[in-house]
Amino acid sequence: xxxECKNCPLRKKDCFLPFSQQELAFTQGFKSGELSVDAGTTIxxxxxxxxxxxxxxxGMGVRxxxxxxxxxxxxxxxxPGDFVGLQAxxxxxxxxxxxxxxxxxxxxxRRSDLWRLFQNHPxxxxxxxxxxxxEEAFLGQxxxxxxxxxxxxRVSWALxxxxxxxxxxxxxxxxxxxxxxxxxxxxxxLGLSLVHTNKTLGVLRSRRVAKWSEGELHILDREKLxxxxxxxxxxxxxxxxx
Amino acid sequence: xxxECKNCPLRKKDCFLPFSQQELAFTQGFKSGELSVDAGTTIxxxxxxxxxxxxxxxGMGVRxxxxxxxxxxxxxxxxPGDFVGLQAxxxxxxxxxxxxxxxxxxxxxRRSDLWRLFQNHPxxxxxxxxxxxxEEAFLGQxxxxxxxxxxxxRVSWALxxxxxxxxxxxxxxxxxxxxxxxxxxxxxxLGLSLVHTNKTLGVLRSRRVAKWSEGELHILDREKLxxxxxxxxxxxxxxxxx
DNA sequence: CGCCCACTTGAGGAATGTCAATCTCCGTGG
DNA sequence: CCACGGAGATTGACATTCCTCAAGTGGGCG
Numbered sequence: 001x002x003x004e005c006k007n008c009p010l011r012k013k014d015c016f017l018p019f020s021q022q023e024l025a026f027t028q029g030f031k032s033g034e035l036s037v038d039a040g041t042t043i044x045x046x047x048x049x050x051x052x053x054x055x056x057x058x059g060m061g062v063r064x065x066x067x068x069x070x071x072x073x074x075x076x077x078x079x080p081g082d083f084v085g086l087q088a089x090x091x092x093x094x095x096x097x098x099x100x101x102x103x104x105x106x107x108x109x110r111r112s113d114l115w116r117l118f119q120n121h122p123x124x125x126x127x128x129x130x131x132x133x134x135e136e137a138f139l140g141q142x143x144x145x146x147x148x149x150x151x152x153x154r155v156s157w158a159l160x161x162x163x164x165x166x167x168x169x170x171x172x173x174x175x176x177x178x179x180x181x182x183x184x185x186x187x188x189x190l191g192l193s194l195v196h197t198n199k200t201l202g203v204l205r206s207r208r209v210a211k212w213s214e215g216e217l218h219i220l221d222r223e224k225l226x227x228x229x230x231x232x233x234x235x236x237x238x239x240x241x242x
Numbered sequence: 243x244x245x246e247c248k249n250c251p252l253r254k255k256d257c258f259l260p261f262s263q264q265e266l267a268f269t270q271g272f273k274s275g276e277l278s279v280d281a282g283t284t285i286x287x288x289x290x291x292x293x294x295x296x297x298x299x300x301g302m303g304v305r306x307x308x309x310x311x312x313x314x315x316x317x318x319x320x321x322p323g324d325f326v327g328l329q330a331x332x333x334x335x336x337x338x339x340x341x342x343x344x345x346x347x348x349x350x351x352r353r354s355d356l357w358r359l360f361q362n363h364p365x366x367x368x369x370x371x372x373x374x375x376x377e378e379a380f381l382g383q384x385x386x387x388x389x390x391x392x393x394x395x396r397v398s399w400a401l402x403x404x405x406x407x408x409x410x411x412x413x414x415x416x417x418x419x420x421x422x423x424x425x426x427x428x429x430x431x432l433g434l435s436l437v438h439t440n441k442t443l444g445v446l447r448s449r450r451v452a453k454w455s456e457g458e459l460h461i462l463d464r465e466k467l468x469x470x471x472x473x474x475x476x477x478x479x480x481x482x483x484x
Numbered sequence: 485c486g487c488c489c490a491c492t493t494g495a496g497g498a499a500t501g502t503c504a505a506t507c508t509c510c511g512t513g514g
Numbered sequence: 515c516c517a518c519g520g521a522g523a524t525t526g527a528c529a530t531t532c533c534t535c536a537a538g539t540g541g542g543c544g
């Protein structure tokens with residue numbers, strides 16, 4: 001009993017580009033099933049081949065890579081609507097691991113059908129490139145953050161980015177949004193130690209700029225937070241959903 | 243008097259996938275011209291629209307992003323065969339700037355022809371996704387480096403990656419390869435200060451592990467360098483050339 | 485010759501990491 | 515019902531890495 005694409009709850013959100021009838025039909029045929037996993041499940045392992053591609057229907061997770069010595073870098077946070085496994089799909093093996101932070105429902109596609117998509121649906125192929133390019137652009141921003149911003153700037157940047165992504169998905173309620181990650185996840189995403197991340201969050205809390213506790217992020221002073229984050233305002237565009 | 247694709251010197255290199263006759267013909271038609279620039283020329287500016295996509299025929303450069311406060315993050319180094327402008331091509335505006343470090347010759351394509359590629363050449367479209375995914379994978383590795391490795395590890399990692407890329411392009415001569423960048427460029431790529439980068443290079447030099455001077459990189463003890471870099475050996479695959 | 489740029493080196497300070505202890509919340513087993 | 519243990523958050527003290535400032539070197543070029 002899986003969700004049909006035409007009833008997909010994500011489609012209704014206005015952060016995604018509308019589907020044409022034809023795209024809808026194709027995507028429905030492309031979809032091979034659904035996967036529901038518990039919190040903590042590893043969906044994809046770095047270096048492994050996976051037969052599937054996924055679109056996240058609900059739930060949140062992280063992409064990460066691990067160094068031999070155990071240090072972990074969170075590549076980014078995965079939210080509903082994100083497409084997972086494109087790298088593994090085209091390059092053979094996954095470049096990073098993916099883990100569910102909350103229970104998650106994923107829409108699955110067969111890797112072997114990917115070629116059919118390129119052959120018959122140039123529009124969808126274009127969307128894939130768009131997604132890949134846009135992921136790349138985001139990674140570039142993360143690299144700037146980790147490479148050039150200091151602690152307070154990094155943490156502010158991350159909270160703001162996460163809040164905005166959640167907000168565009170319609171998951172925010174005013175200036176509050178659910179954020180079920182651990183401080184360790186954010187620390188690993190920013191290249192900071194857990195302790196330092198914790199203390200930096202404490203600064204934001206005591207200055208009444210942002211508060212994050214019990215899985216909820218609360219933006220108290222967006223202006224100041226943006227100031228700390230050294231963020232250039234950027235326009236939001238609708239993105240394709242696969 | 244431009245180079246015809248069928249005579250393209252890059253095609254001969256065995257790090258690239260072979261072209262079919264059909265691909266060759268299409269690519270020739272896709273190519274709109276050539277661009278030669280001096281060292282120091284900015285080819286693409288962050289945030290601007292560009293009407294062109296490029297493949298680097300010869301020369302080296304850097305992709306970078308700049309923060310309001312002037313700090314610069316080098317996203318990566320651009321070598322012959324690299325494809326530039328895909329992000330700008332599909333997303334409208336460039337996410338980073340591109341600057342030529344040496345004199346450069348670029349093969350140009352019209353952005354407006356991109357759609358034609360998707361319509362008529364699913365194989366080339368697939369190659370584009372492959373390239374985008376592979377760029378993304380590399381950025382992920384860079385993020386791990388900047389986020390989790392320390393100074394000596396970062397510098398070792400960067401030298402090794404650069405050497406291997408050059409080597410696969412056939413630009414290395416034994417354990418030497420041309421590396422015309424400034425220390426500042428590497429520092430900005432690794433999120434380290436110029437001074438610290440310089441001192442770290444000094445350590446590698448005094449330990450007789452790697453030497454980089456006068457635009458030439460010399461790997462003296464690859465084993466040790468890999469040890470410092472915390473690198474997991476990875477297999478090299480042929481990549482598509484556009 | 486003199487200037488500019490890249491590289492080099494030293495010294496001191498700031499940012500961040502590491503270690504360790506504590507606290508709270510929660511679920512489990514006795 | 516309570517003791518226990520584990521996970522995550524918090525805090526303090528100290529160690530280390532890395533940054534900034536500053537000065538000096540050497541080569542290329544007008």
